[in-house]
Amino acid sequence: MTTTQLYQELNYVNHSREKRLYYANLVINNPNLVPKLLDILFTVDDKISPRAAWVFEFMCSKDIETIIPYLDTFTENIHKVHIDSAVRPVIKICELLAKAYTSKTDNKIKKALNAVHKERIIETCFDHMINNGKVAPKAYGMTTLYLLGKSYDWVYPELVLILERDFQIQSAAFKARAKQILKKIKKVRS
Template sequence: MSKSFTEQLSLINASTENRNRMRDFVLQNPEFLDDLITFGTDLTNKNHHKGVWIIEMLAEHQTELLAPFVDKICQTISNYKNDSAIRGISRVAYFLGISKNINLTESQHEKLVEICLDWLIRDERVACKVYAMKTLHHFGKKEPWIAEEVKDIVSRDYAYQSAGYKAAAREVLGKSK
């Protein structure tokens, strides 16, 4: 790993300017993509969430760049504990799940479904639950059992959740009809 690149990642803060700068750097220097993924999936690194921020931005703008790293992401995805990393990685899961440019293997698909269901059931922050719900809704279009599971979980938890969760739930449940 490039020491200077990982030092830059360790020093960034959550400002949009910093995150955009690092995203643009990786887009202009794709040889650092492997270092970024290694940094963001190294859960022993106290700053791994900062790598996830950039991975999330790449997933949103050029998901196909992550194709060679989907296995590594899927192997790590259920082990994140940092709230900031979980929020970001839930968006990565969403973008991987809806991407037309990435064909998930059966194993990758199963890992994403499993973690999204876990996030939806567990006591996670709203943003994570919303992205899990949206990812599962997408998968549920082809697999009715997933759509039914999401409907059951969301309907059961609806009354106890925040306004943001309820808005996303109405959207997802409305699209399911």
């Protein structure tokens, strides 16, 4: 399948779990499609970009290790994604990577996710924390920053500052996640 053919197929992807899962499995079963999917995802001004992001998120949710050969491409480009419906799945993938990386069980992400990847993810998550975007990416971002922040002494002070500053002006969902994260940071620090 060519990039053009995949692009056409993504027109059929919608918000339904069934469609996202169908195309995620298509990509998992045809790994040669992953670079093409990423090309479409990172064509950030295109209306099909979010659909590629949805499929890529489902692929990573099903098996996070499928992203390993593409970590450079993914982390080099995540900061460019700006359409709200594409931002959420991209930051969710960052959270999935952070969870795998900090997991107590051994996995290949722990070896593959290097310092440069982590720094790019941290930078992108902070960017989404300080912008006026939707709550879901902020929630995934704060979890990602909490998890990866264990290795960087400067992350927690910055994250706490943002969470405390924005607490009163954000939604109930933001406040609930922020409370959890602040509690966890306090526990780690004491």
